Each structure stands twice: as structure tokens, then as C-alpha cells.
Amino acid sequence: xxxxxxxxxxxxxxxxxxxxxxxxxxxxxxxxxxxxxxxxxxxxxxxxxxxxxxxxxxxxxxxxxxxxxxxxxxxxxxxxxxxxxxxxxxxxxxxxxxxxxxxxxxxxxxxxxxxxxxxxxxxxxxxxxxxxxxxxxxxxxxxxxxxxxxxxxxxxxxxxxxxxxxxxxxxxxxxxxxxxxxxxxxxxxxxxxxxxxxxxxxxxxxxxxxxxxxxxxxxxxxxxxxxxxxxxxxxxxxxxxxxxxxxxxxxxxxxxxxxxxxxxxxxxxxxxxxxxxxxxxxxxxxxxxxxxxxxxxxxxxxxxxxxxxxxxxxxxxxxxxxxxxxxxxxxxxxxxxxxxxxxxxxxxxxxxxxxxxxxxxxxxxxxxxxxxxxxxxxxxxxxxxxxxxxxxxxxxxxxxxxxxxxxxxxxxxxxxxxxxxxxxxxxxxxxxxxxxxxxxxxxxxxxxxxxxxxxxxxxxxxxxxxxxxxxxxxxxxxxxxxxxxxxxxxxxxxxxxxxxxxxxxxxxxxxxxxxxxxxxxxxxxxxxxxxxxxxxxxxxxxxxxxxxxxxxxxxxxxxxxxxxxxxxxxxxxxxxxxxxxxxxxxxxxxxxxxxxxxxxxxxxxxxxxxxxxxxxxxxxxxxxxxxxxxxxxxxxxxxxxxxxxxxxxxxxxxxxxxxxxxx
Amino acid sequence: xxxxxxxxxxxxxxxxxxxxxxxxxxxxxxxxxxxxxxxxxxxxxxxxxxxxxxxxxxxxxxxxxxxxxxxxxxxxxxxxxxxxxxxxxxxxxxxxxxxxxxxxxxxxxxxxxxxxxxxxxxxxxxxxxxxxxxxxxxxxxxxxxxxxxxxxxxxxxxxxxxxxxxxxxxxxxxxxxxxxxxxxxxxxxxxxxxxxxxxxxxxxxxxxxxxxxxxxxxxxxxxxxxxxxxxxxxxxxxxxxxxxxxxxxxxxxxxxxxxxxxxxxxxxxxxxxxxxxxxxxxxxxxxxxxxxxxxxxxxxxxxxxxxxxxxxxxxxx
Numbered sequence: 001x002x003x004x005x006x007x008x009x010x011x012x013x014x015x016x017x018x019x020x021x022x023x024x025x026x027x028x029x030x031x032x033x034x035x036x037x038x039x040x041x042x043x044x045x046x047x048x049x050x051x052x053x054x055x056x057x058x059x060x061x062x063x064x065x066x067x068x069x070x071x072x073x074x075x076x077x078x079x080x081x082x083x084x085x086x087x088x089x090x091x092x093x094x095x096x097x098x099x100x101x102x103x104x105x106x107x108x109x110x111x112x113x114x115x116x117x118x119x120x121x122x123x124x125x126x127x128x129x130x131x132x133x134x135x136x137x138x139x140x141x142x143x144x145x146x147x148x149x150x151x152x153x154x155x156x157x158x159x160x161x162x163x164x165x166x167x168x169x170x171x172x173x174x175x176x177x178x179x180x181x182x183x184x185x186x187x188x189x190x191x192x193x194x195x196x197x198x199x200x201x202x203x204x205x206x207x208x209x210x211x212x213x214x215x216x217x218x219x220x221x222x223x224x225x226x227x228x229x230x231x232x233x234x235x236x237x238x239x240x241x242x243x244x245x246x247x248x249x250x251x252x253x254x255x256x257x258x259x260x261x262x263x264x265x266x267x268x269x270x271x272x273x274x275x276x277x278x279x280x281x282x283x284x285x286x287x288x289x290x291x292x293x294x295x296x297x298x299x300x301x302x303x304x305x306x307x308x309x310x311x312x313x314x315x316x317x318x319x320x321x322x323x324x325x326x327x328x329x330x331x332x333x334x335x336x337x338x339x340x341x342x343x344x345x346x347x348x349x350x351x352x353x354x355x356x357x358x359x360x361x362x363x364x365x366x367x368x369x370x371x372x373x374x375x376x377x378x379x380x381x382x383x384x385x386x387x388x389x390x391x392x393x394x395x396x397x398x399x400x401x402x403x404x405x406x407x408x409x410x411x412x413x414x415x416x417x418x419x420x421x422x423x424x425x426x427x428x429x430x431x432x433x434x435x436x437x438x439x440x441x442x443x444x445x446x447x448x449x450x451x452x453x454x455x456x457x458x459x460x461x462x463x464x465x466x467x468x469x470x471x472x473x474x475x476x477x478x479x480x481x482x483x484x485x486x487x488x489x490x491x492x493x494x495x496x497x498x499x500x501x502x503x504x505x506x507x508x509x510x511x512x513x514x515x516x517x518x519x520x521x522x523x524x525x526x527x528x529x530x531x532x533x534x535x536x537x538x539x540x541x542x543x544x545x546x547x548x549x550x551x552x553x554x555x556x557x558x559x560x561x562x563x564x565x566x567x568x569x570x571x572x573x574x575x576x577x578x579x580x581x582x583x584x585x586x587x588x589x590x591x592x593x594x595x596x597x598x599x600x601x602x603x604x605x606x607x608x609x610x611x612x613x614x615x616x617x618x619x620x621x622x623x624x625x626x627x628x629x630x631x632x633x634x635x636x637x638x639x640x641x642x643x644x645x646x647x648x649x650x651x652x653x654x655x656x657x658x659x660x661x662x663x
Numbered sequence: 664x665x666x667x668x669x670x671x672x673x674x675x676x677x678x679x680x681x682x683x684x685x686x687x688x689x690x691x692x693x694x695x696x697x698x699x700x701x702x703x704x705x706x707x708x709x710x711x712x713x714x715x716x717x718x719x720x721x722x723x724x725x726x727x728x729x730x731x732x733x734x735x736x737x738x739x740x741x742x743x744x745x746x747x748x749x750x751x752x753x754x755x756x757x758x759x760x761x762x763x764x765x766x767x768x769x770x771x772x773x774x775x776x777x778x779x780x781x782x783x784x785x786x787x788x789x790x791x792x793x794x795x796x797x798x799x800x801x802x803x804x805x806x807x808x809x810x811x812x813x814x815x816x817x818x819x820x821x822x823x824x825x826x827x828x829x830x831x832x833x834x835x836x837x838x839x840x841x842x843x844x845x846x847x848x849x850x851x852x853x854x855x856x857x858x859x860x861x862x863x864x865x866x867x868x869x870x871x872x873x874x875x876x877x878x879x880x881x882x883x884x885x886x887x888x889x890x891x892x893x894x895x896x897x898x899x900x901x902x903x904x905x906x907x908x909x910x911x912x913x914x915x916x917x918x919x920x921x922x923x924x925x926x927x928x929x930x931x932x933x934x935x936x937x938x939x940x941x942x943x944x945x946x947x948x949x950x951x952x953x954x955x956x957x958x959x960x961x962x963x964x965x966x967x968x969x970x971x972x973x974x975x976x977x978x979x980x
Contacts (some may be wrong), residue, residue, distance in 0.1 A: 508965070584886065587879040591747035596962040614878050620748055638962060640910040641877035642887045652888035 002127050005061040006119060007034040007052055009043035009068035011098055016041075017645075018102040018111040024067060027116045031123045035059050044074045049081045051296045056085035063091035063129055065122040067115060069098040088131030090578060090648055093102055095122040117661055124660035128653045132580035138629045139225040140325040141569050144169065144216055146508065149177020150196060150551060151500050151543025151558045152330035153203050157329065158562030159328075161209035164569045167322065168203065169231055171504065172261075173214045173435055174279035176200055177332055181262065181356060183363040185551055186415040186624045192364070197278045204280045213281055216504065218319060221601045224632055225325045225574045226537030233318040237286035237294070238272075241469050242310035245282030249311065251453035258290040260367070264357040267367035276365060286311075288525050326565045329534070330542040330558070331508060333499040336391045344495055345466040346385060350375040351473060352466060352493045354390075355412055362419060372424055374492055377471070379489030384420060385475045386413050386431040387463045391498035393434065402498045404519060406550035409496035414450040416494065421454040430457040430488055440550070459486060466493055494578035499548055513599050514539045521547050533563040537630075540564050579648035580629040581636060583622040586612040587643035590620030594644050595637035602628035603635060665708050665732070665760065665825055672730060672756070673700055679756075681685050682720060682731040684712040690781050691768025695719040697729075710784055713765035714748040715920050717741040717750075718873040725754040727820075734762040735828050736809070738819040739904060739916035739952030740873035745820075746955050747914070748874050752820075759818030761826025767923075770805040805830075809919025811934070812836035836917075839930070840937050859901040861927040864893070868904075868921040868931055874911035874951075908934035913942060913959035921934060 006028040010016035021039040029037045036059045047487075055061060064087070066078050071094040079089035097115040105111035125345075136204045143159050145152045148170030156166040168175060179185075182192035202491065203209050218232040237528045246324040253270030260269040262276050271290035284302075292299035293313055303311040338346045338354050346352045351374045353361065364370035373380050380599050388409055394401025416427045436458070438444040451480055463477035474486040501520040509516045514534040515523045521539050525533040532541050543554045561659070583594075585608060595603040622644065635644045642651055669681055683706040683806030685696040693712045698705065717740035722729065723729065738759065744750040744800055744875055769782060771779065773792065778794030787802050835841075843851055869875045881887040893903040908915075908931075921931040942949055946960035 587877070587884060587886075589747065589749065589876065589878055591749065593747070593962050596958055612879070619878075640881075641879055642881045642884065642889075643879075652886075655888045 002033045002129075003035045003060055004031075004123055004126055005052070005055045005059060005064045006031075006034055006038070006123070007048075007055075007064060007066045007068075008037070008039040008115075008119070009048070009066065010039065010041045010068060011102075012041065013081055015068070015102040015115075017330070018108060018375045019097055019115045020112040021067075021115075023112050024115045024119060025096070027581050028065075028119050028123065029385040031053075031120060035063065043068050044077055047604065048055075049077070052078070052081050056082065056087060059194050061087070063087070063093070063126045065093045065094040065095055065119060065126055066114075067097045067119045067122070070094075070096050070100075075509070088133075091126070091129055091134040093122040093126045093129070095119040112280075120663070121657040121660040124656040125653045128650065128656055129648070132578035132628070132647055135349075135576040136573040137225055137576050137628055138573050139569060139571050140323040141165065142167070142285045142322070142324050143326045143328060143565050143569065144217075144229055144322075144324040145328045145330055145542075146226070146329035147177065147332055147502075147543070148172075148175030148203075148211065148213070149330060149332045149543065150179040150199070151332065151545070151554045152177070152328070153199050154555050154558035155328050155330060155540075155542045155562045155565070156203055156209050157199065157206065158559050159565050159569070160206050162562075162566045163208065164566065165208050165210070167210045167212055167231075167324075169215050169217060170211065170213045171216050172275065173236060173283070173285040174275045174281070175203065175213060176276075176278075176280070177213060178334075178356075179274065180278075181264070181359060181363075183359050184415060184419060186411045187440070189415070189419070193278065200278065200280045206453060211281065212320065213283075214285060215320075217508060218512065220327075222323075223600055223628060225568070225571075226627075227324045227327055227538065229318045229322055229324055229327075231322065233320060235288075235315040235317050236313065237288070237291070237313055237315045238284045239310045239312050239315075240281060240283050242308045243283040243306075243660075244306075244308050244310075245274060245279075245284070247274060247284070248305050249284055252301050252305045253289045253529055254299065254301060255292055255521060258287050263360045263367045264354070266357060266360055286313075290463045296465060311506050326538050326540060326560050326568050327512065328540045328565060329505075329508065329512070329514065329545045330561075331502045331505045332543040333544040334502055335497040336402065336500050338390065338495055338497050341390055341497075341607075341639045343465050343493065344390065344463065344484055344493060345468055345473065346495065349473060349493075351381075351491065352495065354495050354497045355409070355416065356497075358416060358494045359412075361367070362416070372420065372427070379491075380424075381427060381492040383428050383488060384430070384492045384494065385463070385466075385473075385488055385490040386417060386429065386494045387466075388413055388431065388495065388496045389462070389498075390432040390495040392496075392503070402500060402519060404548065405437065406496075406498040407437070408550045409497070409649050410435075411440070411443060411446070411550065413494075413496050414438075414447045414456070417451045417456040418446075421450075421456060428448075428457065430459055430475075430490075432459050432461055432463050434460075434462065440552070443584050447619045461486070465598075466490075475621065499544065501545060505545060510540050512536060532557055538568065577629070577631045579631040579646060580626045581624045581631065581633070581644055581646050582626075583624060584643045584645065585610060585621045586614075587641045588619075588621045588639075589641055589643070591640075593640070594622055597634040597638045599632065599634065600628050600630050602630075664702060665758070666706055667674040669703055669706070669730060670824075673703070674811065676728060678727050680723075680727045680729050681706060682723060682729055683718055684708060684716075684732075687881075689768070690779055691766070691771070708760055710763075710802075711767045711768065711782075712904050713767070713809075713923060715740055715871070715873055715918050717744055718871060718876065718920075720744070720755070720915055721876055725751070726876070728756065729754060730756045730758060732760045733759050733818070733821065734760055734765075734917055735816055735818050736762070736814055736820065736916075739814065740918050741952070742820050742955050742957075743914055743916055743952035744873060744876065746952070746957055747876070750954060757818075757820050757822045759821025759824040761828045762816070762822070762833035764803075764806040764810040764813065766802070766805050767807040770807075771800070772782070774805070776800075776801060797928070806831060807919070807923060809923055812917065814917070814950070816897070820955070823878055837936065837940050840940055843933065843937065856908065858902065858929050859904055860897065860902060861929055862904065863927060864903070865926060867924040867926060868908065871920040871924040872911065873916070873918060873920065874914040877905065877910075881906075903930060904929075904934060908938060911935060912938045913949075913961035914951050915939065916950070931970055 008025045009019045014239040025037045025039040095118040142165040145168045148168045215233040218230040255271035261267035288294045358365040390399035438447045459476040461480040472489045514536045525535045540561040542558045681698040684693040687694045715737045780792040783790040810831045811833045813832040849931045915935040
């Protein structure tokens with residue numbers, strides 16, 4: 001029989017205002033096994049903990065129930081308290097009478113009754129608790145960064161600077177990501193490539209950083225500190241070690257039908273290409289969809305002209321298996337597909353472009369060499385209309401757009417407007433906006449400069465329709481401040497399209513068992529207090545993969561994620577979860593269902609000799625690897641014969657809790 | 664014809680054992696039985712061999728190579744047991760036997776025919792000899808309920824097939840499930856309370872069910888903490904069947920043995936069929952036991968699975 005102490009916390013008025021804490025402490029005194037029961041204003045305080053320690057010693061308690069806030073808050077606190085008084089940490093049960101009781105009840109009598117029931121359930125469970133000991137597992141001192149944009153590069157640099165090996169896996173042929181496509185950056189208007197490429201070079205030259213480009217994560221197993229990843233390095237048909245990046249092949253390639261992804265498909269490129277001049281690695285890649293040799297077997301011109309003999313049409317996808325201690329998700333974003341927004345004539349006119357397309361048009365390395373011309377006829381535009389919130393903040397038409405604010409569009413539109421007016425003062429620029437959202441250091445000043453200094457015509461209101469009329473684009477919108485309809489005959493229309501997570505994110509989230517929100521952004525472990533950690537241990541978040549953000553914020557978050565990774569990789573070993581599953585061999589059927597639901601690959605099978613009343617002989621039995629098991633309990637609920645059980649949350653403990661609640 | 668073929672097999676390996684049916688005490692009884700070369704003459708296969716032999720195999724030793732007779736519907740259960748590694752496929756030579764629907768003795772009795780001595784099949788007609796003379800009834804009127812939800816004539820695991828089969832499915836097998844779904848929760852609760860109150864806990868359903876194959880059932884295991892739950896009161900007793908349905912969810916092949924063997928006539932298969940229908944609706948059509956090595960939807964995932972998320976209405980209708 002256990003000797004149980006019950007400690008009821010007031011949490012100031014958080015609990016005590018809705019739950020009669022004294023009545024709870026009093027009621028629990030009559031529970032079987034309870035030898036001590038009391039209440040106190042703040043159990044988590046030094047005084048409260050001292051009270052618990054004293055009671056454990058004075059009454060020889062074998063276990064304690066703390067009726068307080070969620071175990072997510074203070075379970076660790078009270079376990080340490082119990083340990084310091086000589087108890088096993090797993091002889092502590094928390095009855096959550098705050099989040100699950102006082103905060104959701106208004107009536108004192110109801111709240112008190114429920115608190116008593118919850119406390120009774122905890123006592124009933126505690127009767128069946130047994131001391132548990134956690135094992136330890138080693139930490140692989142290497143990090144995997146998925147995504148080689150500014151977020152991934154920054155995290156990798158910071159982790160590598162601390163002395164740990166980092167692999168960056170980038171699905172494109174080069175690192176750099178979206179930032180490499182940008183022309184200028186707000187609010188300072190410095191050139192994006194000028195500040196990004198030094199970082200790219202630094203990453204490439206860093207002895208601790210290994211860039212695996214044109215590659216994706218194929219599969220993942222393991223757990224925090226001990227992940228095993230298989231990375232698929234896609235065939236680029238060019239030997240990376242031999243290619244010098246001279247570019248002769250790209251000039252000679254006779255195929256000219258491929259669309260240049262880096263330039264947002266605004267121009268054509270050869271089947272063999274280097275995405276941009278400062279690409280890292282500066283190695284060509286062959287697009288198998290366009291390559292004549294790969295499609296028809298004829299051509300092979302690039303192979304002939306390559307003096308380095310780097311072209312290899314026989315190259316196959318390569319699988320690389322590697323161990324990691326931590327994983328950083330930096331998968332970034334893409335602009336949403338604007339073709340769903342044909343009210344803005346995006347499908348009807350090449351002169352209606354998205355902001356990222358506009359970014360390439362304005363860029364000196366872009367398809368127009370930085371000349372602002374209409375894509376349709378290469379003529380200089382005189383009237384440009386910018387439309388904000390295209391696909392952002394859509395509440396009514398959620399099928400089409402996104403409910404969230406993409407956060408960066410107000411600022412980049414102000415940037416675009418300013419750049420146009422700066423370079424081409426003859427061009428009239430109109431911006432239709434819902435609100436101009438400019439919180440950020442020097443952001444509002446930047447926006448005001450666009451309006452006041454550069455004379456950009458900001459019109460509060462949305463555009464209803466853009467129609468193609470000859471060479472012109474007829475823009476009909478509303479000016480809400482003046483209460484009138486606006487008609488503008490524009491030469492170009494730029495859509496500030498919403499951003500969405502990269503399409504690879506969801507599959508990756510499933511692979512990592514990292515949770516995502518309804519928009520496929522990775523969720524953080526706590527929205528305020530753990531913003532760069534995924535709820536899945538060992539998985540960290542960097543950049544837009546977690547939510548829309550601009551470059552300064554991304555870099556800050558990338559550094560924060562790196563700090564968390566370094567904190568993990570510094571450890572030599574991690575304490576395992578003591579609440580792990582185990583199989584009762586007498587009842588195990590060996591049916592494999594538990595193995596199939598185990599997300600961690602912790603279950604394997606062994607032939608064992610069984611001597612039970614039901615069976616004598618050799619039988620296939622499930623065996624749990626305790627270092628790998630994370631205690632999720634999926635196996636225990638799948639097992640039809642209840643052979644699988646979870647230490648600390650056994651079937652019979654849970655049944656006791658249910659019985660206590662239904663008593 | 665079947666026995667002749669089995670005799671042939673014996674000529675290659677005289678140590679073979681055979682799992683089939685034997686005539687029982689009444690004109691309708693056919694009992695699962697293991698035969699040796701000596702007793703093979705007693706093996707019988709006719710329209711009363713409704714029972715599913717797959718589960719019976721679990722209780723038979725496999726030190727000798729076993730030849731087993733399986734109807735098309737039984738083959739699903741056999742596959743499922745192989746998938747769960749309860750049976751070793753290599754230990755069996757499966758003879759797929761033809762089936763044109765099996766006769767329900769109870770249904771013959773319920774037509775009011777008394778003093779039955781024997782039943783003979785002549786095409787689509789049953790000739791019934793009674794103490795009071797001979798009567799005839801159409802065969803299709805007295806098929807087992809499970810045959811009316813026939814899964815088709817295809818053998819899913821036969822090494823060889825003897826005899827023709829027919830698909831005897833009539834109408835929509837989910838019709839009754841749909842009716843139950845259309846009830847209000849209170850009506851449905853009352854329906855099941857009434858049906859399940861007939862249960863005498865004879866465990867026939869559990870013993871016949873090929874999915875209920877645990878070496879140690881939770882209801883018999885003192886360590887499970889639920890051993891005596893089902894005996895605690897009449898409501899807990901009802902829950903025995905609900906829990907059983909969940910334990911076989913995703914693995915039940917809808918073989919209908921539970922309802923066929925229930926001496927109280929409880930339509931237990933409806934619980935399983937409701938779950939099958941839900942699984943099909945949420946994750947796409949799935950037939951347990953269709954092939955060996957399948958992963959059933961409840962222990963599987965794909966990257967396309969909808970997340971169980973209230974906002975997404977994951978898996979919702």
C-alpha cells in the first residue's frame with residue numbers, strides 16, 4: 001500500500017477563485033492510501049516545494065499527487081522536488097485542476113467537485129505507479145539543415161562556427177533560395193545578391209559545412225540525437241567534382257525550350273544550365289525533360305565540348321545515408337500560383353506579373369538585364385498598378401487564397417514602387433492596398449518615403465477587375481477614402497501574391513512527425529516561449545517554413561534555431577524517456593501490428609521459447625528498443641491482446657483513473 | 664471428386680493431413696475436422712459446410728504438411744491470418760473448393776418444416792425428407808445470411824481450385840448499416856441494448872472469429888485489468904461486443920461467422936460492417952485478407968492521408 005501525500009495549489013486566484021481548495025484537500029484525506037493532504041498558495045514556490053519535501057520525510061510518503069496546473073508547466077519542477085526528498089521522480093502525479101478545471105468553470109461547486117474527481121483519479125493511478133529509471137542515449141554531433149536559402153545558410157553557418165559538422169540539403173541545383181532571386185532588399189535598398197552571396201561563399205568554404213545540392217530527404221528514422229537520414233541526391237548528369245563551371249556547355253546546348261525557373265520562367269534556357277552566375281556549387285545541371293541526348297539518344301554536344309569531361313549521361317540518383325543529432329527545417333516558401341486570380345487578367349496578359357517576376361525584371365542579371373519593359377512588347381511602361389494582398393487575408397474565398405497575412409508584401413511593394421520612381425521618374429505608380437502594414441525597424445519610415453518623397457499614389461481599396469484593352473490594361477478599383485470608383489489605363493500590373501510554404505513541406509512534416517498548421521506551416525513547440533523548436537524533439541524551425549517573415553526576422557530566427565541546435569549537440573548523452581513500451585511475451589501474438597504503427601521504428605521481433613498455460617514452444621514476440629521508444633503509446637492501443645503496455649501509463653493505471661472518475 | 668483428388672495427393676506424400684468437414688449429428692451439422700490417410704473417407708463437402716476453416720487451422724498442429732479446403736470467402740481469413748503471422752503459408756496446400764452459397768439449417772426449420780430426417784439437393788431445389796413425407800423448398804430461400812453478402816467467387820489464395828463457385832450476393836450489404844446510421848443516437852442505443860442483452864457470453868463468436876485469434880484474450884488475462892469487466896453488470900457485458908468489434912477493426916474480413924454461430928441470433932456482424940464501411944469511406948475501399956502482407960488502413964499511413972484536424976475536416980464526409 002502506498003503512502004500518498006496530496007498537495008492542492010491555489011495558484012493565487014487562478015485555481016482558488018473557482019475551486020474550493022480547502023474542500024479538495026479535505027475530501028482527499030479520506031481516499032485510500034492518502035496519509036497527508038494540504039493546500040498552499042503557490043506549490044511551485046520555494047516554500048511550497050519545501051512543504052512537499054518536509055511532508056515526504058515526516059510522513060514517509062511513497063508518492064505524491066500535486067493538484068495544480070498542467071503537467072506541461074510544473075511536472076518537471078515537482079519531480080525534482082520529489083527526487084530531492086528521496087523519492088523516485090515517477091512517483092509524482094499531477095492532477096491538472098487549473099487548465100482542465102478552474103479555468104473552464106465558473107461555478108465554484110462544479111469546479112470543486114471536478115477537482116476532487118481529478119485528484120482521486122491521480123491517487124488511483126499513483127497506487128499503481130512503480131519507480132522508473134530512464135536510460136541514456138548518445139548524441140550524434142552533426143546537424144542536418146533542410147533547405148539552403150538564407151534561413152538554412154545562416155543556421156548552418158552559426159552551427160558550424162560552434163564547431164559542429166552541418167550538412168545542407170538543398171533541392172535546387174544551387175543554394176541561395178528565394179533571396180538570390182530578389183533585386184533589392186527593404187528597408188535599406190541594398191542589393192540582395194551583394195549581401196547574400198558572401199554568406200553563400202562562406203558556407204561553401206566552411207570546413208564544417210557540407211552542401212548537398214539537388215537533393216532531397218528520402219526517408220528518416222530515429223529520434224532526437226540519433227536520426228538516420230537517407231538523402232536522395234538527384235542525377236544532374238554532371239560530375240560535380242570535375243565541372244569547373246566554365247559554362248561552355250550552357251552556350252553550346254542546342255535545346256532552347258526549357259523555361260528558366262530562376263527567372264520565374266520569363267525567359268528560356270538550354271537543357272544544360274547553371275542557375276545563375278554566383279551559383280553554389282558553380283556546377284552545371286542537365287534538365288532531363290529538355291535534354292535531346294537523354295530524350296532521344298542523339299546530340300551529346302555538351303559532352304563533346306566539355307574539356308573537363310564532366311558530362312555523364314549515365315549518372316543515377318544517389319542515396320546517401322547519414323546520422324544526425326539535430327534537424328533544422330528551413331524549407332522556405334513559394335509565391336502562390338497567380339493563375340487562380342484571373343480577375344486580374346494574369347492568364348490573359350503577360351504584362352500582369354507577380355511581384356517575384358517583377359523582382360527578376362528589375363534585376364540587372366534578370367531576363368531584361370534590369371531594364372523595366374513590358375514582357376509583351378518590350379516597351380517602356382508609363383503607368384504601373386500594384387495590387388496588394390492578392391491571395392493574402394482571404395476569408396470569404398478561402399478555397400482560392402490564404403487566410404493569413406503574408407507579412408512581406410506591403411514592404412516589398414513599397415520597395416518596388418520606390419525603385420521604379422527612383423529609376424524612371426516618368427512612370428506613374430499606383431498602389432491599391434487594404435492597409436499598409438509596416439511594423440519593423442525603419443519600416444514605416446520607408447513606406448512614408450515612398451509616399452511622401454517618391455510620390456507613389458497609394459489608393460486605399462481593392463481592384464475589382466483588370467481587363468485587357470488593346471495594349472493597355474484597364475484597372476477598375478475603388479478608392480475607399482474618397483468613396484469613388486477608380487479607372488486606370490495601365491501598362492503593367494504587378495500582383496503582390498501571397499506566399500505559401502514550399503510544396504515539399506507537408507511530406508517532410510509527415511516524415512519528421514513534426515506537426516503543421518492548416519496552412520502547412522510548421523508549428524512551434526510554444527508560440528511564445530519555444531518559437532524555433534518543433535514539438536518533435538530534435539527538430540528545429542528556421543525561416544518562412546514556420547510562418548511568413550522577412551529577411552531580418554528570418555536571419556534572427558535562423559540564429560536562434562542554431563543556438564538550440566548547438567545546445568543539443570554540446571551534450572554527450574541525452575536522458576531517455578523512462579515511460580517506454582514493453583511487450584508481455586505470454587500474451588504477444590507476434591502479429592506485427594505494433595511494429596506498423598510505431599512512428600520511431602522501435603519495435604522488432606524475436607523468436608523466443610514461450611512456456612505459458614496457453615502455449616509451449618517457440619513463438620515470434622515483439623521487442624521494444626527502449627532507447628528508441630518515445631512512449632507515444634500507439635502500440636499499446638493497437639495491440640489486440642493488451643500485450644503491449646506503456647510504463648508510467650499502463651493500461652491498468654489508466655483503467656484505475658477511469659474507474660476513479662466514474663465511481 | 665474432392666476426395667479423389669486428395670487421394671491423389673496422398674500418393675505423392677502419404678504423411679499429409681487434411682483439414683475439411685465431417686458430418687455431424689443432425690442433418691445440417693458439418694464439423695471442422697483434421698483427417699489422416701486412414702480417416703479421409705469421412706471427409707464431406709456439401710452445401711452445409713458453411714463454417715470457415717481458417718480459424719480452425721490455428722488449433723491444429725502443423726508438423727505434417729496440411730491440405731486445407733477453403734471456400735472463396737474463407738480464403739480472405741486465411742490470408743489475414745498469414746499476414747498476422749499466425750499461419751505460415753508454406754505449411755499449407757490450399758484447395759479452393761467451389762461454393763454456390765451455403766444452406767442455413769435454422770432457416771429451413773423456421774419455414775415450419777418439422778421432423779427433418781435428411782436434406783437432398785437437386786439443382787436449385789432442396790428435397791427434405793421428414794417423418795411426415797417429403798417436401799421441397801427453393802435453395803435460394805434458405806441461404807446463410809453471410810452468403811447474401813457474398814464477396815464473390817474468386818479464391819484469394821488457392822494452390823488449386825476444385826469446383827465452380829457463384830456470387831450469391833443480394834442487394835446492398837450495407838443496407839442495414841445505413842438504417843442503423845439513420846437512427847437517432849437514442850434509437851440506436853436502444854437497438855443495441857436490446858440485441859446485446861440476449862448475449863449469454865458463450866464466447867461462440869470469439870471462438871469462431873478468425874480475426875479474434877489472440878493467444879491470450881484480454882478478457883481472460885488477469886493482468887489486463889479488464890478480466891472481470893464484462894461480467895460486472897449487463898451494460899459492461901454489452902460492451903464486450905463493442906470492444907471485440909474494435910479489436911478486429913481493419914482485420915475483419917466480414918466473413919460473417921460471428922453472427923452465424925451466435926446461438927441467440929444477435930446480428931454481431933453489423934458492428935464490424937459499420938466499421939468496415941467507415942474505414943472504406945475515410946481511407947478508400949479496403950478488403951481485409953485480399954492478399955497476404957497487406958497493411959490495413961488503421962495501421963498504415965500515406966503522405967496523402969488527411970490529418971485529423973477539425974479545421975480541415977480531415978477524413979470527414
